[in-house]
Structure formats: structure tokens, C-alpha cells
Amino acid sequence: MSTWSSGYNTDLGYTFGYYREISPEWLAYVALSRSITPPSGAWRYLELGCGQGYGLTLLAALNPDHDFLGIDFNPVHITHARHLATSAGLKNVRFEEADFVALAAEWPTDWGQFDYITAHGIYSWLQQDVCRAIVQLIDRASRAGALVYLSYNSLPAWFSSHPIQHLMRLWQTSESLESVKAIETGIQRLQKLTDAEASMVKMLPGMKAMLNKVAKHDRAYLVQEYLHDNWYPRWFDQVVEELIPAKLSYVGTASLGDLFIRSFMPQQFKDILQGYTDPVVQEVMIDTLTNQSFRRDVFSRGAAPMWSLQRQAAVLDLSFALISRPPESEEIKFKTSLGELKGKSEVYTQFYEQLSSGPKTARELMQVPTAKPLALGDMMQALSFMLSAGQIAFYQPPNDRTPALSLNRQIAIATANGAPYRFAIASSLGHVLTVSDVDLIFLATTFNQPQAQAAELGSALTDRLLSLGKGLTQQNKPLTKREDLIPYATQLAEGFLQKTLPKWREYGICE
Secondary structure (H helix, E strand, O other): OOOOOOOOOOOOOOOOOOOHHHOHHHHHHHHHHOOEOOOOOOOEEEEEOOOOOHHHHHHHHHOOOOEEEEEEOOHHHHHHHHHHHHHOOOOOEEEEEOOHHHHHHOOOHHHOOEEEEEEOOOHHHOOHHHHHHHHHHHHHHEEEEEEEEEEEEEOOHHHHHHHHHHHHHHHHHHHOOOHHHHHHHHHHHHHHHHHOOOHHHHHOHHHHHHHHHHHHOOHHHHHHHHOOOOOOOEOHHHHHHHOHHHOEEEEEEOOHHHOOHHHHOOHHHHHHHOOOOOHHHHHHHHHHHHOOOEEEEEEEEOOOEOOHHHHHHHHHOOEEEEOOOOOOOOOOEEEEOOEEEEOOHHHHHHHHHHHHOOOEEHHHHOOOOOOOOOOHHHHHHHHHHHHHOOOEEEOOOOOOOHHHHHHHHHHHHHHHOOOOOOEEEEOOOOEEEEOOHHHHHHHHHHHHOOOOOHHHHHHHHHHHHHHOOOOEEEOOEEEOOHHHHHHHHHHHHHHHHHHHHHHHHHHOOOO
16 A cells, blocks of 8 residues: 555546536535625635546636636546646646645645635545645635535445445455455455345344445446545534634535425424524434435635625526426426425426526526415525436536637547546536537547538447447447447437537537
8 A cells, every 4th residue: 555645545546527516606506595605706716636637627618717726646637637628728727736734734825725615525535634634725725705615425324334345445455456356356245244144234234225235336436435544424513623723614515405405304303403403413413314425515714694685686696597307297306315305396397498498597487477476495495406406507608618619629539539528518508518428429520520421420439439349238238249339329320410419519518
């Protein structure tokens, strides 16, 4: 085990993800929901533990008028991030390889201070001294009024997973197993313990259910989740206590489906909460009632209050675009920590209809006819549910779409060369969309063959997949030979040309 990693597993690089909860508009919305003034003007953004830098690069391209800085200790990550940003010609983002402990001792003055600071998916997996350094960094790097995002594995839900993590890491280190092999071996051994009804499993009934979920997960994700020396899920009150030196106060959750969770709790849960007056204790009790497993917390450094009329105007001025809507034949339901909640179809159907003709402000949506006039709180709860479900997105197209289009082009070209990218920018909306590798390869082909027909795109996709050692799956049947791939690839190409490409041009993924 190398000492520079401080016990963090570096066998595999971090995944190439994008997490909408760390976007500035998402964090600002959480602040508005709690009557706190979000950063404005020439705000700056810092990501601690930026990983491969893919997500931060997307945000930078979406916000070309603002400065972004990503810091990570892994040089492999920083090399990738810099190459991606440079290839797209982005000038407003930089990536620095640095150790948090060293930075906490001496923060470079020329790096300045920031209005948004995020740290996604690192706090539960680091040594305690490194976590303390993160808090010190936030204290040094945050401006007054900054919003800080911190996500972490939370208790009580992870109690049942502690043996899974400990045993997997023990077996890996004691037997010098490569990471993916350690995951596969660990799942098999833990399954044997479950089948044998080991006393530990009997005492932790949730462990069996968690192990079943683990077996279905992507192996690269499991490596990042379980195979570190340090693995410390936390109670909410512990995190609040740890953040005191950075002068941070809790704002709310970035899990928007839970932003108004108290209002839709069953009465029995509400009665229990009423027995506690301390807001931190109340939050812990909500986690206990819902068996919370992962928290996405937003904090503020010196929360500036937003007076009621100011907040109302700010919320009503927000604009939203429709991304998708549930089929009319299905009930409207939203996922929360309390399970699925049913939405009032007479209200949400009206929202979907209004948004189907184009982006709308919250003020315009409040005008939809309902049996009972909507209050601002009702509107924000509805918006939060639809945002959480991915049905709508904040409509904030950048003034200059060139950086986003340039980055999308590089993403498509890199994917055609084997990169595992699955996100692109809808520059006409100001939103990041999940896309497929197949469609990105089709897009890359059109750059050189703008008039290509389905047969040509299908043939190009087949050649590219075969050169990458990949195939396609049709109706659960793997296709790996050229003669099998060509018909299905051509069918996919027809769908891309007829539906996907026109929609991507409308969304501003490409021109």
C-alpha cells in the first residue's frame, strides 16, 4: 500500500460521473428553499476531490463566465481532467494535484476564495486527519456567504454493511488481490456466510439484503465504495460537529425529493419528531425514521437571510424546461426516502402540459388552474419532486454556447475512441443530459460524414465496436460478429437520425 494515497484505493481511477446535486443552480435552489441568499455576481467554484474532472469540466463549459478549480491527490485524475479541458479549449477551469493536509497548512493565496465549494463522495472514505484538513481548507477557501456541499455515507443504514466492507478489504490486503478480483471473491465468500446462516448474519438481517444489492452493482463502483482502508459512515450530528471550525451552518438537503420531507411524513413520524426541539437532533431522528444511507448536505458560511418578498420574487423568476414526463397511462409517483409518493395528477398534468410548449417560469406555472390556488411552498415542493425525478431541469442556457458545443464534440470523439463518457451538455437548456455511448459514436461519425445515411452510420458503428473489442445486446442476446452487428447497428442508426439527432440539435448538444 502506497503512503501517498493515505489508505485510499488507487488500483482503479475514479468513475467518470456527473452529479447534478453539485451544480451551482441546484445548490442555489436549496438555499432559496430555506430563505438563504445564494451567491451571485462573479461567483467562483471549487471542487475538492474532483476525480477525473469530467463533471467539473461539464459545469465549467456550462458557465463560461465563472472560474472553476478542481483539486485531487491522484495525478492520473488530474492528467485526464487537464487533457479534456484543454482539448475543448476551456479557459475558465484549472486542475491541481495536491494533498489536502498540505493545502490546509498552506493555502496558495493566488488560488483565492470561492462561493461554491463541493466535495462529493470522499468524506466517508478518508483518514480522520485528512477529513479535518478538508474542514480547514473550507475555512480558508470559502468566502462569507459561500455554499458548501458535502456528501457521505450516513448512519443508521450502513450498520449492516460494515462487515461487508471490513471483510472485503481484509481479504484483499491479506491475500494481495487485485481490486476487481477482491470484489468478486468477497461476494462469493460473503454469500457462503449468508447461506450458512452465520451468527453475524442473523444479528444483522439487513446484511443479506445489502449483499444482494452489492452483487448487482458495477464492479468499478464497488471498488470505490468498499476497498479503502478508511470507511467511516457518519451520523449527521457528527458531521455538523466536525464542520464547526469552518463556521458552517446547515441549510438543507440537496436530495430534492426529501427537501420537504417533514410535510409528507406519516402522522406517527411527525408525532415522534415533535418530541425533539434541537434541529440537529430532529435531523438525526429523520435519518433514523427513514434509515438514511447517503446524505447530500448543503451548508452555508454565514448564511445571509433572504426576506420573504425577496425570496418569493427569486423563486418565481426561476425558469424550468421539460425533459421527460411519465406516460399518461401511469400514476404520477416520486421517489423519496419514505418510499414512493403519489402526486396529484390534476396538478402535475397541468405542469407537464404548460412546459411541453417550452420553458416556463415558476410564476407562469403558478397560474395553472387548480381546485385550490397554489401557495409558494406547494409550488416549490412540486418543483422539487419533478427536479428530483429528472422530469424538469433548470432553464439557464449560457450566453456563450461555444464552450459547451466544443466540449460535446470532444466527448463524442473520445467516446468513439473508447472513453467511458455518458454525459453531454444541452446548451440550449443549460443542462447536462445522460447519453449513450452508441449515440455519441454516431455523433462523432457525423462530424466527418454530415450527410451519412443509416447504413453508413451502422457500418461505422460496427467497425468501431469491433476495433474496441465491444459488441451490442439485442433482446438480451449479445452480438459480437460483424454479420450479426450490422443489421442491428443500422436499425439503431435509423433511430438516431430520425429521433435522437433532431432532438440533440434542438437541445444544443450539437449544431
